[in-house]
Amino acid sequence: MQQLLIGFTSVTWQDAVMYAVGLALIWLAIKKQYEPMLLLPIGFGAILVNLPLSVVYEYEGTPGFLKILLDAGITTELFPVLIFVAVGAMCDFKPLFKMPVMIFFGAAAQFGIFATLLVSVALGFDLKTAASIGIIGAADGPTAIYVASKFARQYLGPISVAAYSYMSLVPLIQPPVIRALTTARERGIKMEYHEIKVPKSLMVLFPIVVTFAAGFVAPISVPLVGALMFGNLIRECGVLERLSKAAQNELANIVTILLGITIGSTMRSQAFLRPATILIILMGLVAFVFDTAGGVLFAKLLNLFLKRKINPMIGACGISAFPMSARVIHKMAQEEDPFTFILMQAVGANVSGQVGSIIAGGMVLALVPLLVK
Amino acid sequence: MFEQMLARVQGGTEIQKALFVMVVGVLGVFLVLAFFYGMIHLLRRVLKK
Numbered sequence: 001m002q003q004l005l006i007g008f009t010s011v012t013w014q015d016a017v018m019y020a021v022g023l024a025l026i027w028l029a030i031k032k033q034y035e036p037m038l039l040l041p042i043g044f045g046a047i048l049v050n051l052p053l054s055v056v057y058e059y060e061g062t063p064g065f066l067k068i069l070l071d072a073g074i075t076t077e078l079f080p081v082l083i084f085v086a087v088g089a090m091c092d093f094k095p096l097f098k099m100p101v102m103i104f105f106g107a108a109a110q111f112g113i114f115a116t117l118l119v120s121v122a123l124g125f126d127l128k129t130a131a132s133i134g135i136i137g138a139a140d141g142p143t144a145i146y147v148a149s150k151f152a153r154q155y156l157g158p159i160s161v162a163a164y165s166y167m168s169l170v171p172l173i174q175p176p177v178i179r180a181l182t183t184a185r186e187r188g189i190k191m192e193y194h195e196i197k198v199p200k201s202l203m204v205l206f207p208i209v210v211t212f213a214a215g216f217v218a219p220i221s222v223p224l225v226g227a228l229m230f231g232n233l234i235r236e237c238g239v240l241e242r243l244s245k246a247a248q249n250e251l252a253n254i255v256t257i258l259l260g261i262t263i264g265s266t267m268r269s270q271a272f273l274r275p276a277t278i279l280i281i282l283m284g285l286v287a288f289v290f291d292t293a294g295g296v297l298f299a300k301l302l303n304l305f306l307k308r309k310i311n312p313m314i315g316a317c318g319i320s321a322f323p324m325s326a327r328v329i330h331k332m333a334q335e336e337d338p339f340t341f342i343l344m345q346a347v348g349a350n351v352s353g354q355v356g357s358i359i360a361g362g363m364v365l366a367l368v369p370l371l372v373k
Numbered sequence: 374m375f376e377q378m379l380a381r382v383q384g385g386t387e388i389q390k391a392l393f394v395m396v397v398g399v400l401g402v403f404l405v406l407a408f409f410y411g412m413i414h415l416l417r418r419v420l421k422k
Contacts, residue, residue, distance in 0.1 A: 107402045110399070110402050118388070199417070206413070217405060217408075363401045371393065
């Protein structure tokens with residue numbers, strides 16, 4: 001009899017909390033449409049792995065399908081790297097080539113990653129975990145997963161959930177930070193835009209040169225940068241349309257399903273329900289706030305020296321949440337002055353943020369192991 | 374110089390290590406992206422001809 005009821009008798013209150021967490025993620029995905037492609041599989045994975053006996057993960061020494069996926073896709077870093085190929089195939093760097101100066105906002109807005117790393121260490125996290133928490137501020141899910149899977153696999157669940165949740169909350173997080181740091185007059189600054197033709201050969205050469213540069217400057221970042229640029233080369237070469245479409249659709253979709261549910265499997269109650277989880281999720285928000293502030297303040301700093309002023313809100317677009325951040329900033333500018341059009345500049349900075357976040361991830365991956373034996 | 378600084382930080386506190394990662398990381402991101410900026414300009418100029 002006990003054997004028959006084992007499903008009911010082995011449930012703990014911690015498991016019940018995780019069912020609630022999983023259902024909340026599924027609700028956010030369906031009802032609020034917050035990054036549904038990731039939050040729904042993560043939520044369902046969190047429920048699956050916490051069901052009695054956790055057969056999907058491991059039962060009587062036999063690995064279940066989620067553990068097999070975890071070992072094959074996350075431990076080996078295969079899933080995040082494949083996602084990068086897909087993201088690269090989706091990336092259009094043309095707005096960046098039209099306004100290369102926007103690339104500096106993609107650098108400034110990475111400040112949040114490093115500032116959050118510092119705060120996390122001050123709060124008692126070790127350097128590797130702090131680096132993984134800081135990288136939530138990259139606003140770049142695959143980079144966050146990649147770094148966390150290398151440095152703090154035990155926190156992969158909360159870090160991924162925080163990264164994807166805050167990415168979808170950009171329209172709520174960025175505006176108050178920007179308003180606090182800028183005046184209405186600054187938000188209404190108009191910027192000139194000149195349409196420039198981008199040579200096709202530049203689009204093809206860029207991913208190749210960037211891959212070489214990453215390989216020589218920060219070899220450890222090559223899996224990230226190389227995969228992204230490979231995907232982008234497939235897109236831009238002009239002779240692999242079928243592969244480009246496959247990378248953007250089939251590859252992206254399949255890996256997203258597997259990645260999501262596998263991350264969910266890391267959310268086992270005993271690993272997830274700790275005070276550190278709440279702290280990590282809070283620090284993720286701090287990272288997004290620092291990112292936004294870093295970009296805006298950098299633009300304001302440049303304005304001290306420039307004759308033609310930059311709308312400082314452009315700085316906030318230097319995060320990787322593309323194209324959401326650019327849209328939010330353009331809308332804010334239009335609210336201040338309906339004749340302020342900064343969408344193209346915002347998109348340029350936003351695309352730069354995609355490159356900047358990966359470089360920042362590479363920096364973290366290269367620097368932290370030098371200091372932690 | 375970098376080697377000396379690194380050696381000192383390796384023996385330092387966690388906060389010192391985090392500060393090091395922050396300063397070198399931010400500078401590194403700016404340097405790499407500045408390189409990309411120069412590269413895009415150069416490629417644009419060369420490919421225009």
